[in-house]
Amino acid sequence: MYSANHQYGRSKQQIKTNMKLRKIAFITLCLVTCFLSCNKDDDGETIEPVPVRDRAEQQVADKAVLLDYLATHYYNSSAFEAIEHPTIKDIVITKLPEGTTTAPDGNTLLKDATNLETISINFADIEYEYYLLKLKQGTGTESPEFADNVLIVHEGRYVSNTVFDSAINPITFDLTGEMPGWGKVFPLFNVSKDFIENTDGTVSFRGQGIGVMFLPSGLAYFASPPFGSTIPQYSPLIYKFELLQTTQNDHDNDGIPSYLEDVDGDGNLFDENTDNDLEINGFTPKFNFVDSDDDGDGILTINEDIDGDGDPTNDIGKNGIPKYLDPEETESKLNK
Incomplete structure (x- = not known):
C-alpha cells in the first residue's frame, strides 16, 4: 500500500514545491482581498476591517484559557461510570465554587482526570495543544479517518459554559467541511457496537465512543465562524460528543478514499x-x-x-x- 510518507525523490519534491507555491499564492490572495475590502455602515462611513490575529499569539492566549477551565471545573465521574449505557446527557461539568480547589466527593477535577489527554499537533505551521476527556473508547470495530462522514450527537459550549449548539438527535457531518479539531479528535474513537430500535421508532446506540474535546480557536473556527452563527471570532470551544457510526468518503469517486x-x-x-x-x-x-x-x-x-x-x-x-x-x-x- 502506498504511504503518504514515502520519499519519491526529485519528482515528489517538485510536486510539493509546486503545491506549496500555489498554496502561498492562494492564501496571500485571500488575505489581501480580506484586508483591502471594506464595508460601509448605514451612515455611509467606511468601516475598516479587523486584521486577522496572529495564530501563534492566539494559541498562547487560548491555551491559558483552557488550562484555567480544566483547573476550575469538575465532572461527575462516579455517577457517569455507574451508568451501563451512558450518553452525553449524563456528563455534567460544573465550575468550582470561588475559593475552592477540590472537587466534591464522587467528582473529578478535569485537570486531575486520568482519562484527560493532552495532545499536541502541528496545524497551519503552528504547534497547537488541545485536551480530550476520553470517557468511552467505543466498542465497535471502526474508526473514522479525518475526511470521512460521522454520525454523532453533540453539544457545544463556550468556556463560560453557555450552550451555543446542540444536536440531540443523531446528525451526519462530513469531517472535511468541519473545523480542523473534529478531524483530529474523532479518528481517536471507535464507533458504537450496535443499536436497538425502540418502540417509539427511535434508535438507541450502545457502546458508542463518548468524550469531551477542549479546542483552542485555531482548531475551531478561528477568525471565521459559520455564516449566521453567534460564535464570536477567536473562541475556544468545548464539545461533548458521541460517535455513533462512520462511512468512508471518496468525494470525487476516483477510486481513492479521500483521506x-x-x-x-x-x-x-x-x-x-x-x-x-x-x-x-x-x-x-x-x-x-x-x-x-x-x-x-x-x-x-x-x-x-x-x-x-x-x-x-x-x-x-x-x-x-x-x-x-x-x-x-x-x-x-x-x-x-
Missing part, C-alpha cells in the same frame, strides 16, 4: 493539487480530493489503477511515484 488524497500527510486536503497546469479556475484550486484526474494528464485517476486491484496508489511509475500523480504517466487500464 489517502492527503499526499503530504499533514491532515489537510486543501493544500493538495498536483496538476502541472495548476488547474486554477479563477483563483480556486481544484484539490485532489474533488478532482477525478489528479495529475491533469487526461487519464482519469480510477483508470490509472493499472493492476485493477481498486487502489491506484500502489501503481508506481518510472519516476517512483504513483502514476495517478505523475502527468508523464498516461497509461490507462482501458487500453490493456
Whole structure:
C-alpha cells in the first residue's frame, strides 16, 4: 500500500514545491482581498476591517484559557461510570465554587482526570495543544479517518459554559467541511457496537465512543465562524460528543478514499493539487480530493489503477511515484 510518507525523490519534491507555491499564492490572495475590502455602515462611513490575529499569539492566549477551565471545573465521574449505557446527557461539568480547589466527593477535577489527554499537533505551521476527556473508547470495530462522514450527537459550549449548539438527535457531518479539531479528535474513537430500535421508532446506540474535546480557536473556527452563527471570532470551544457510526468518503469517486488524497500527510486536503497546469479556475484550486484526474494528464485517476486491484496508489511509475500523480504517466487500464 502506498504511504503518504514515502520519499519519491526529485519528482515528489517538485510536486510539493509546486503545491506549496500555489498554496502561498492562494492564501496571500485571500488575505489581501480580506484586508483591502471594506464595508460601509448605514451612515455611509467606511468601516475598516479587523486584521486577522496572529495564530501563534492566539494559541498562547487560548491555551491559558483552557488550562484555567480544566483547573476550575469538575465532572461527575462516579455517577457517569455507574451508568451501563451512558450518553452525553449524563456528563455534567460544573465550575468550582470561588475559593475552592477540590472537587466534591464522587467528582473529578478535569485537570486531575486520568482519562484527560493532552495532545499536541502541528496545524497551519503552528504547534497547537488541545485536551480530550476520553470517557468511552467505543466498542465497535471502526474508526473514522479525518475526511470521512460521522454520525454523532453533540453539544457545544463556550468556556463560560453557555450552550451555543446542540444536536440531540443523531446528525451526519462530513469531517472535511468541519473545523480542523473534529478531524483530529474523532479518528481517536471507535464507533458504537450496535443499536436497538425502540418502540417509539427511535434508535438507541450502545457502546458508542463518548468524550469531551477542549479546542483552542485555531482548531475551531478561528477568525471565521459559520455564516449566521453567534460564535464570536477567536473562541475556544468545548464539545461533548458521541460517535455513533462512520462511512468512508471518496468525494470525487476516483477510486481513492479521500483521506489517502492527503499526499503530504499533514491532515489537510486543501493544500493538495498536483496538476502541472495548476488547474486554477479563477483563483480556486481544484484539490485532489474533488478532482477525478489528479495529475491533469487526461487519464482519469480510477483508470490509472493499472493492476485493477481498486487502489491506484500502489501503481508506481518510472519516476517512483504513483502514476495517478505523475502527468508523464498516461497509461490507462482501458487500453490493456
